[in-house]
Amino acid sequence: MRPIREGLFTWPAERPELLGSRCTDCGEVTFPAQADCRRCGGRDCRVEPIGHRGTLWSWTVQRFLPKPPYASGETEETFRPYGVGYVELPSGVKVEARLTENRPERLVIGMPMRLVVAPFRTDPESGEVILGFYFAPEEDEEEAA
Amino acid sequence: MSEVAIIGIGLHPFGRTPDKSGQQQGAEAVRRALADAGVSWKEVQFAYGGSQDAGNADALVNELGLTGLQFTNVWNGCATGGSALHAGCAAIASGEYELGVVVGFDKHPRGAFNPRPADWGLEDWYGELGLMLTTQFFAMKIQRYMHEHGITEEALVRVAEKAFRNGALNPYAWRRTPLSREEIAQSPLVSDPLRKYMFCNPAEGGAALVLASAARARRHTTKPLWVRAAVVRTRRYGSFEVFSPSLAATVTDAPTVDAARTAFERAGIGPEEVDVIQLQDTDSGAEIIHMAECGFCAHGEQEKLLAEGATEIGGRMPVNTDGGCLANGEPVGASGLRQVHEICLQLRGQAGARQVPGGPRVGFTHVYGAPGLSGVTLISR
Numbered sequence: 001m002r003p004i005r006e007g008l009f010t011w012p013a014e015r016p017e018l019l020g021s022r023c024t025d026c027g028e029v030t031f032p033a034q035a036d037c038r039r040c041g042g043r044d045c046r047v048e049p050i051g052h053r054g055t056l057w058s059w060t061v062q063r064f065l066p067k068p069p070y071a072s073g074e075t076e077e078t079f080r081p082y083g084v085g086y087v088e089l090p091s092g093v094k095v096e097a098r099l100t101e102n103r104p105e106r107l108v109i110g111m112p113m114r115l116v117v118a119p120f121r122t123d124p125e126s127g128e129v130i131l132g133f134y135f136a137p138e139e140d141e142e143e144a145a
Numbered sequence: 146m147s148e149v150a151i152i153g154i155g156l157h158p159f160g161r162t163p164d165k166s167g168q169q170q171g172a173e174a175v176r177r178a179l180a181d182a183g184v185s186w187k188e189v190q191f192a193y194g195g196s197q198d199a200g201n202a203d204a205l206v207n208e209l210g211l212t213g214l215q216f217t218n219v220w221n222g223c224a225t226g227g228s229a230l231h232a233g234c235a236a237i238a239s240g241e242y243e244l245g246v247v248v249g250f251d252k253h254p255r256g257a258f259n260p261r262p263a264d265w266g267l268e269d270w271y272g273e274l275g276l277m278l279t280t281q282f283f284a285m286k287i288q289r290y291m292h293e294h295g296i297t298e299e300a301l302v303r304v305a306e307k308a309f310r311n312g313a314l315n316p317y318a319w320r321r322t323p324l325s326r327e328e329i330a331q332s333p334l335v336s337d338p339l340r341k342y343m344f345c346n347p348a349e350g351g352a353a354l355v356l357a358s359a360a361r362a363r364r365h366t367t368k369p370l371w372v373r374a375a376v377v378r379t380r381r382y383g384s385f386e387v388f389s390p391s392l393a394a395t396v397t398d399a400p401t402v403d404a405a406r407t408a409f410e411r412a413g414i415g416p417e418e419v420d421v422i423q424l425q426d427t428d429s430g431a432e433i434i435h436m437a438e439c440g441f442c443a444h445g446e447q448e449k450l451l452a453e454g455a456t457e458i459g460g461r462m463p464v465n466t467d468g469g470c471l472a473n474g475e476p477v478g479a480s481g482l483r484q485v486h487e488i489c490l491q492l493r494g495q496a497g498a499r500q501v502p503g504g505p506r507v508g509f510t511h512v513y514g515a516p517g518l519s520g521v522t523l524i525s526r
Contacts, residue, residue, distance in 0.1 A: 005270040020391075031391040032268070039382045039393070057392075058292075060284035060336045062275060067259035069272030084281050092394025096276055104337050109292045120274065132274055 001119070001129045008032055009117060009133050010049060016117045018095060018133065020050035029091040051089040052115035053138070059085035059099065059107045073121045087113045087135045100136040112138035149234045150362035150369035151524065153182025153355030154489045157250070159473040160319030162349055167199020167476070171250030172208035174351035174479075178246065182355040183365055186210050189355075191236055193229040194248035195219040196478035199349075202248055215242075223425075223512050224377050225249055226352065226481025227520020231375040233356045243358040249483075251476030253347035265388050265516055279427070279515060280344065282387040284336035287430025289385075291338065294445035296433055298330070298338060303451040304429035305329045305343045305471060311458065312472025314499040319348055320472045343429040348474025352482035354489075370489055373412035373507075373523040378404040379516075386517030398438075401425075401511065404519040405439040408509075412523040416440040419523075420505030421491045422462060423484035425513040426469040436464065439511055439521070463501050466491060481520055484510035492526050 003009065009016045021033035025042035033047040065079040074080070083099030085107070100116055101107055113135040120132030155177025157170040165173075171194065179186060186209045194202030195218055203216045221228040226249035233247040257280055262272040271277050290296060306326055312318040324342055332341035362369040380386045383397035409415060422441065426432035433451075437444045441462055450456060456464040467473065467487040470480060488508030490496040506526050513519045 004273060005268065008270065029394070058285040058289035060281050060288060060338075061334070062278065062281060062336060063334055064257070066275050066278055067256060069259065069262060069269060069277070070275045071273040072275065082275065084276060084285070086285060086392060094392040094394075096390050096392075098274060098276070109289070 001131055003131045004120060007047070009115070011117060011131070015052060016115060017049035017052045018089070018115060019047055020093065021045040021047050029093045031093060031095045050091060050093065054087040054089040054113055054135070056107065056109055056111045056113050057086040057088045057094045058109060059083060061102050061104060071121065073124065083107060085135060098132065098134045100134050106137065114138050148359040149237045149372045150357045150359060151354050151372060151485070151489055152357045152362050152365050152369050153178040153184060154486045155179070155181055155353045156317055156483060156486050157351035158317045159348055159350035159476065159479070159483065167196055167250050167252030167349060167351070168204055169208065170252070170349060170351035171196065171199070171202065171248050171353070172205045174250065174353040175205060175209060175246055175248050178353040178355050184244065184355055187212055189214055189244055189246050190242045191215040191233070191245040192248065193217050193219050193232045193245070194250070195221070195225040195229060196249065196251045197225070197253070199250055199252040199478065202250070205248065221377070222516055222518055223477055223514020224481065224518045224520035225478045227375065227512055227522065228377050230354065230372070230482065230485065230522060231377055231520070234372050234375045237356055237358050243361040245356050246353060247356060247482065248351065248353040249478040249481060250351035251478040252349040253476060256347070258347060260515070267388060267390070271390055276390070277388060279387055280336045280339070283428045283431055284339050286385060287428070287434065288338060290430065290434055296445065296448055300433055300448050300451050301338065301343055301429040302326055302330050304426065304432050307457060308426065308465060308469050308471035311466055311499055312468025314497070315467045315472065318468045318472045319474045320468070339428050339430060345427055345470035345475045348476050350474070350476040350479045350483065352479045352486050354482060354485060368493065368526070370492055371525050373414060373525050374408035375522045376404045376408045376411065377518060377520045378407065379518045384517065387515050399513070400517060400519040401435055401438040401513050404521040405511065408521040408523050409440065414507060414523055414525070419462070419507050419509045420503070421466060421488060421501045421508045422464045423469070423487055423508070423510040424464055425511055426465055426471050427475065427514065429471070431513065432464065432469065435511055435513065439509070458499055458501055466496065466499050466501060477514070481510065481512040484512065485522060485524065488524050492524065
């Protein structure tokens with residue numbers, strides 16, 4: 001198993017966190033981590049974990065199979081609509097991510113969410129499982145527990 | 146800005162034209178604009194133009210004639226037409242030229258746009274995970290907006306209903322069949338809360354303008370229209386933009402707000418003086434948001450305005466009288482100049498069945514799109 005891209009979240013980890021960057025000049029946090037600060041133009045940004053819990057800021061459901069570069073391995077026959085949202089983390093930065101939930105009646109702005117790292121696709125050549133990052137409603141964990 | 150006139154307008158019908166390339170549609174729009182102005186291509190001193198998916202605008206000389214003019218290709222996302230118009234106005238206002246053409250055209254494949262992340266400064270994972278769709282952005286922007294400002298699904302339906310009703314009055318529109326409230330409200334969800342008939346589709350078409358200095362304009366027409374402002378602005382840090390893997394902690398105004406405010410200041414015209422309005426309606430929600438972002442109403446007031454019919458052709462602030470992007474589709478390169486074309490028809494009193502009553506004097510156009518930029522123009526008689 002490997003992350004879809006190194007450096008998006010801590011991995012391997014029992015409780016993965018998103019990795020962003022903080023500008024050493026102005027303190028602004030962004031995701032994904034980047035070398036330069038888009039707010040102040042500072043050139044010294046440090047990578048740091050930016051959290052695994054937040055609240056749903058906005059959301060939608062992707063109901064048609066996207067064209068490439070979407071690369072899930074799904075076909076028109078196997079495609080399942082997926083939730084997409086912005087989740088506000090403690091610093092105030094809002095991270096866009098897929099949601100594990102795709103039922104609109106279960107998605108409400110302001111609801112607590114938590115990060116989940118889960119298989120996204122299997123590499124057709126190597127057979128390796130590629131991991132993506134998702135946000136799940138916090139209550140799902142309580143139900144499971 | 147010294148005075149810049151629009152003396153000719155031309156449009157190639159929007160929609161699908163399988164037997165013509167995008168460039169041919171662009172060339173046809175130029176020919177129609179030249180004929181409208183009573184000017185020959187040989188007299189044209191410069192041109193600015195562009196497309197997203199239909200090739201270089203400069204190649205239109207293969208159809209129109211290789212006259213040696215200065216021809217500059219413009220590609221600036223959804224503000225391609227607005228940027229070409231801005232450049233054309235600057236070329237005349239500077240005194241360097243007195244007669245020029247701006248043109249936009251496009252021909253997109255069917256279905257949603259599928260941009261390459263690298264072209265937009267993003268990494269591949271963003272596209273691979275299925276996050277890089279303009280439709281998702283517009284859905285999440287209106288979803289948040291509805292939450293903050295009390296806009297309802299009913300308002301989304303009303304905007305679409307108006308678009309197709311106006312499109313039915315426009316012989317150049319792509320979709321000319323009115324749709325009932327039920328057909329819109331029950332059409333399949335594409336990206337919640339937006340449904341099939343609340344989204345525009347990528348399409349084909351061309352639009353062109355002939356621009357002239359004041360002195361030159363008076364040689365060709367007794368009724369020129371004047372470009373009072375042509376402004377393009379890009380996103381500032383903190384605005385909620387398309388193709389954003391994250392949003393800043395503190396949300397700031399969209400580029401639409403900046404472009405509209407600057408245009409009104411430059412023109413010395415207030416939003417209340419505008420008689421006919423064209424707003425980017427990539428989807429129903431976008432038109433609603435842009436009404437307020439452009440300064441025509443307060444946030445949240447749209448619900449009431451739509452219910453009252455204020456944005457209908459006969460209302461007090463007519464919006465998208467030609468059916469907008471919803472009824473015309475969106476050929477990215479042509480869309481902004483299609484808006485200007487419609488405003489010019491309205492100000493000339495030549496809009497036929499969809500003519501705004503009372504002799505409108507001032508018109509406004511607005512585009513918004515990837516990668517987070519906006520183009521606004523103010524035009525008057």
